Amino acid sequence: MSRHKSTPSSITLRPIGHVRTAAADADIPRLRRTLESEIIIDEACAPALEGIEHWSHLFVLFYMHKVDDRARMKLQTHPRGREDIPLQGVFAARGRDRPNPIGLAVVELLGREGTRLRVRRLDAYDGTPVLDIKPYDSDDVFTDLRLPDWWTQLKQR
Amino acid sequence: MSRHKSTPSSITLRPIGHVRTAAADADIPRLRRTLESEIIIDEACAPALEGIEHWSHLFVLFYMHKVDDRARMKLQTHPRGREDIPLQGVFAARGRDRPNPIGLAVVELLGREGTRLRVRRLDAYDGTPVLDIKPYDSDDVFTDLRLPDWWTQLKQR
Numbered sequence: 628m629s630r631h632k633s634t635p636s637s638i639t640l641r642p643i644g645h646v647r648t649a650a651a652d653a654d655i656p657r658l659r660r661t662l663e664s665e666i667i668i669d670e671a672c673a674p675a676l677e678g679i680e681h682w683s684h685l686f687v688l689f690y691m692h693k694v695d696d697r698a699r700m701k702l703q704t705h706p707r708g709r710e711d712i713p714l715q716g717v718f719a720a721r722g723r724d725r726p727n728p729i730g731l732a733v734v735e736l737l738g739r740e741g742t743r744l745r746v747r748r749l750d751a752y753d754g755t756p757v758l759d760i761k762p763y764d765s766d767d768v769f770t771d772l773r774l775p776d777w778w779t780q781l782k783q784r
Numbered sequence: 785m786s787r788h789k790s791t792p793s794s795i796t797l798r799p800i801g802h803v804r805t806a807a808a809d810a811d812i813p814r815l816r817r818t819l820e821s822e823i824i825i826d827e828a829c830a831p832a833l834e835g836i837e838h839w840s841h842l843f844v845l846f847y848m849h850k851v852d853d854r855a856r857m858k859l860q861t862h863p864r865g866r867e868d869i870p871l872q873g874v875f876a877a878r879g880r881d882r883p884n885p886i887g888l889a890v891v892e893l894l895g896r897e898g899t900r901l902r903v904r905r906l907d908a909y910d911g912t913p914v915l916d917i918k919p920y921d922s923d924d925v926f927t928d929l930r931l932p933d934w935w936t937q938l939k940q941r
Contacts, residue, residue: 637796637798638797640795643883648920674859674861677873682932702831715832716834718836721921726832733926759882762878762890764878769920774919778932
């Protein structure tokens with residue numbers, strides 16, 4: 628049987644910087660919308676920031692380094708630990724435990740001083756390695772979304 | 785001098801599936817908005833798809849495996865190869881060449897048959913390893929964006 632194999636079978640990435648926040652890990656989900664953090668980009672990557680201040684919003688991709696190997700094997704979850712919500716696949720929810728624990732946040736860029744970006748809405752813990760930053764554009768905006776009932780109900784509380 | 789070090793210094797990820805498209809690599813940027821592709825999730829990850837069909841739009845994170853080590857060292861770029869646009873940092877543009885070549889697309893989920901997701905707007909080449917899938921939510925929508933002039937001008941053509 629011939630089957631297409633993904634190439635390569637494992638992928639190595641290196642952090643381009645890290646997150647700095649005074650907030651405690653446990654408070655971050657609750658504070659998320661107003662939380663201000665810093666992203667400290669490694670000096671070696673400084674030229675990659677050229678022009679970034681002309682964008683108001685950025686995607687930040689980060690490595691959720693506190694997700695351990697056991698949590699990476701979890702394929703289904705009760706969202707937010709709520710056992711009254713039926714089990715969902717980890718690709719159908721936004722929880723941290725997933726096979727490749729890459730975090731994704733859309734943040735507001737508040738300011739830049741050299742290799743330090745001041746941002747709002749980054750739900751990453753202090754010390755989190757940052758993998759990539761991409762500008763957020765009007766092409767990333769989609770409306771008329773279909774959302775699961777459990778999610779709509781969670782958000783209405 | 786004490787300096788916060790990102791931990792860990794290198795990160796290993798494994799594909800959870802791969803992209804299938806009939807489109808040639810070179811045609812994908814032009815076709816992007818209407819392009820239909822398939823994401824084939826590895827059987828081992830099948831339970832992680834539970835409930836995904838209740839979301840209309842998904843973030844797909846993929847590994848741009850054709851970006852070679854030399855291209856990963858590029859920190860600035862003329863967007864779309866246009867030398868009339870001033871050099872931009874790779875974190876201030878959406879090109880493929882970047883230190884960690886993780887692709888990010890918002891796709892429309894057209895259908896699911898088992899471990900195969902039919903999607904629209906995925907600008908990934910045939911055979912691209914997929915790293916993660918996350919639902920796209922109304923919280924990911926931002927308006928009143930500030931965009932650089934070079935980008936606004938490119939989009940008006």
